[in-house]
Amino acid sequence: MNTRRVTLNDIARGCGVSRATVSLVLRGSPLPAADTRAKVQTELKKQGYVYNRAAANLRQRRSSSVALVVNDLSNPFFAEFAAGADEALGAAGYVTLLGSTSESPERQQTVLTSLMEHDPAGIILSPAEGSDGEALQQILGTHVPVLVFNREPTRVQWTASHWDYLALANRRGAELATRHLLERGHRRIAFFGGHADSSSCRERRRGYADALAVAGLAIEPGPMIETAPTRLDAAAHSAALFAHAPAPTAAVCYNDAVALGLMLGLATRGLRAGRDFAVTGFDDIPEAAVSTPPLTTLATDPRARGRQAATRILERVRHPGTDAVRGSVPVRLIIRASSEVTIA
Amino acid sequence: MNTRRVTLNDIARGCGVSRATVSLVLRGSPLPAADTRAKVQTELKKQGYVYNRAAANLRQRRSSSVALVVNDLSNPFFAEFAAGADEALGAAGYVTLLGSTSESPERQQTVLTSLMEHDPAGIILSPAEGSDGEALQQILGTHVPVLVFNREPTRVQWTASHWDYLALANRRGAELATRHLLERGHRRIAFFGGHADSSSCRERRRGYADALAVAGLAIEPGPMIETAPTRLDAAAHSAALFAHAPAPTAAVCYNDAVALGLMLGLATRGLRAGRDFAVTGFDDIPEAAVSTPPLTTLATDPRARGRQAATRILERVRHPGTDAVRGSVPVRLIIRASSEVTIA
DNA sequence: TGCTTGACTTGGATCGTTCCAAAAAGTAAT
DNA sequence: ATTACTTTTTGGAACGATCCAAGTCAAGCA
Known part of the structure; x- marks a missing residue:
């Protein structure tokens, strides 16, 4: 419960190679020789190494999380939506940062500020009722892709913002x-x-x-x-x-x-x-x-909507340049x- | 959409002080002089600075997130539970890393592995049905506090592990x-x-x-x-x-x-x-x-259970030494x- | 004047990764 | 043995924050 976390350096020292080599093995690069790779891999297992994605992300200047902010998790519709989004995000190797706002615009501001500090690659936001678009834009800035789901905040400069919008028909x-x-x-x-x-x-x-x-x-x-x-x-x-x-x-x-x-x-x-x-x-x-x-x-089909929202925000993360999309999904x-x- | 993220260095340069001073202002230390503080603060606002908690956590060797892994988010009981946990975690300044497993032990292993890479301060786990305790212990290691909720995995060495356990009566x-x-x-x-x-x-x-x-x-x-x-x-x-x-x-x-x-x-x-x-x-x-x-x-009262689970795991994060608690909550x-x- | 004190400020090392340019080791041909 | 490769490995500088020991500077005092 109290020992230090195992790092690349520990592994490197443990099997007599350099940090860089271990990193290469870890990421499945073809560069390391087969026997080196094997040596490193047994050492990884032996010491119970756990990858530190935060450190990697810091260096690589990218993020592996997406924030999911919903107005009411206890509503089955949004619970299903969240489950679907998490499922798709997880499958793409992203982790879901959850925030729930209980329909309070104030809490929403707090939650979003806190989430932004974790540098999400994108944000899926189902706004609390009565959300103010300008306040949101203030917090979210212009660096992070945002997908607004289900409701429109007031006073959003859709033309100025690059936010995607997805709503039911x-x-x-x-x-x-x-x-x-x-x-x-x-x-x-x-x-x-x-x-x-x-x-x-x-x-x-x-x-x-x-x-x-x-x-x-x-x-x-x-x-x-x-x-x-x-x-x-x-x-x-x-x-x-x-x-x-x-x-x-x-x-x-x-x-x-x-x-x-x-x-x-x-x-x-x-x-x-x-x-x-x-x-x-x-x-x-x-x-x-x-x-x-x-x-x-x-x-x-809220679960499919969640997956759809996840897919779209990831698409946007990969191609930040393209124009914002306003979509509505058919209902049956x-x-x-x-x-x-x-x-x- | 494409400009670099603003860092402490940008702020420091922008108002002619050192990085360290900006950091002190940011964290509300009493050390900086009043006018320095003011100068820095306007610069922070001007450049739209966003704190990078990942970088801070890396240096401080601590984490500001808690993983919440539930077996079925679409079940209203767990949705409420998640909402309650997120509420309490958020109030304590932690962010919730969500994982949902759809009752699949395999998916649970994947999800937990991915979450562990994000170095959560603790884990609240409502295990998927048929979870194997040894497999879990393998992944979770012994560094991170775990609170098992609602169900017992098979083959857990409760005596050996320091996992807390919380279940309904x-x-x-x-x-x-x-x-x-x-x-x-x-x-x-x-x-x-x-x-x-x-x-x-x-x-x-x-x-x-x-x-x-x-x-x-x-x-x-x-x-x-x-x-x-x-x-x-x-x-x-x-x-x-x-x-x-x-x-x-x-x-x-x-x-x-x-x-x-x-x-x-x-x-x-x-x-x-x-x-x-x-x-x-x-x-x-x-x-x-x-x-x-x-x-x-x-x-x-699943929402209160969520809050309770969050409170307990945070307690454990603060005092890792104490003995594991097995608790059951009364029902009415x-x-x-x-x-x-x-x-x- | 020099010396101490206290209030602020700061450079450099550090966290655990990845990137990069360059070194080392191995191989084959001259 | 030297050159000319290719294959593998590597040290050091990032990333953006925090910590810490040491720095500056004016005021206070002998």
Whole structure:
């Protein structure tokens, strides 16, 4: 527990060659003679040598880590995302520096500052709600590639910055869900839940409005019903849907958690989703498939998104010159029983 | 995007002092004169200096990161755990090196090797199922403090190693749940789900057996019914509970996911948990409170566990000499409707 | 004036690697 | 034995910080 760490010098001394030779062996260079290589390798094993990547990185002026900063790890969507990103980064020989911000922009500043001191090769950032782009740019500087995921900070000079941006096709997805409900004959369709100041929520609501506009219908029940993006808060606010007659017959929910909460809320009013009222979600979290009734939703495959984000930031690390990419990833409508009810 | 990183030397040159002085200012030493300090500080800001912790750590022969290796990040329990650990580590000025192993011992070896090269101050490890203690010891060596969480690897020389161990009070928890069912009058109680080769599962089953033994009752329905610790697999195996008459009237489930799966399985047989059959879970995942019916379970507060693990490993980093600690954290029985049914 | 004191400041060595130019060792032909 | 190679090995200078012993300089005092 207390002996000094074994270094290249120890190995070199141990088998009578120079530090440089050991280094060559270590990195699999073809230069060292076969018997030298063998001698060194047994010595490495014998002394239990552990490579010190920090020292190597210092000399080589490059980094072997990528920072992954998420706004809410306890959200299964982001947990899966993180797992996918870590998987892809690890496969590419990078190590993941984790930071979680709990949706606090202040904590996010602290976390990013600390991570920057570890000189990450790149940063994958899913910003906390209400993040200020200028503050972020201040901290992140212009040396490190950044991939912004899922949400847009306010006041970002996208034209000036070289940040990549990757988001779900929120607008398109909500439009798909709404069209699906329209096809089942619903005419009074509400958009339910989420915070109006979250960009993903605004986009989803826009997609919903798009579909209604094409069908020549009005937004129900007028002003948006805001909730925290959680089951509990959604359940608590579900009564607001029925405040004015005629009540809607279907709701496009901000995400699955909200949809599951709404289904609970419906149950307490004696309504059953899929029979008396149609509900759609967003994300396709694992519970969506096994809830009662199973939830119609939009699959986003967060683990694949994590891998995608990792792949893209590594691409950017390798080619820093190229233009920033703004991408949106397609989502897939998964039709289940919660939207089964049709209106004559 | 391509300019060199700003170093202490640049700052020193920029304001006509020595590197050492800048370093003193940076670390808030009282030595530098007030006006020197001010001069340096404006220069730091002007050039946009970013501290290079790797270089500092190299010189100081210490580390400012802790590795966190979990077996399954997509499991909400571990996601919360990771969030809690990261929170506490961050607050102490450490950065979290994330590794996720997807329950694969091979991947775990790779991940740990890679993390070790980054010289973490300590390691929090929730081992993949089937981890081999000797292989782990081989990689981790004896220099770095390790806290094993939640599961015991096979073949660990606990007496020889200085690893700390932190686990839930699995045995005690399952015993509590079983006693609770006994108090409600149940006499034929099964233990349902989980893998027999997972140590947490074996412990829970032992607690269950303890309670039955005290009551002088037999284990139902004899051999353990094994399932993957997921909803789907549990639902698929639930019929096995009713293979022999008389069937059990209650089940202590390996965890919440299994319990929720079992409730689904019961539903397909026309049985309702809490009315026709009593069910308990383990973990108190967020859904447990809002399922239908709400699930009686054991609260473990994974976020607090994460903080606790972080606190302990940091304690160990500060005092490497002290003896290893084997700790178990208490769990709390949360009684909800799923176990409401009483037997006359 | 010289000498001590205290408040600041500094150059050089160091951490564990990699890079590089050049030395050493081996081989073959003259 | 000398030259002209090729193959292998090597010492020393980086990388960007910290530590430490020693330096400067003005004030204070005899």
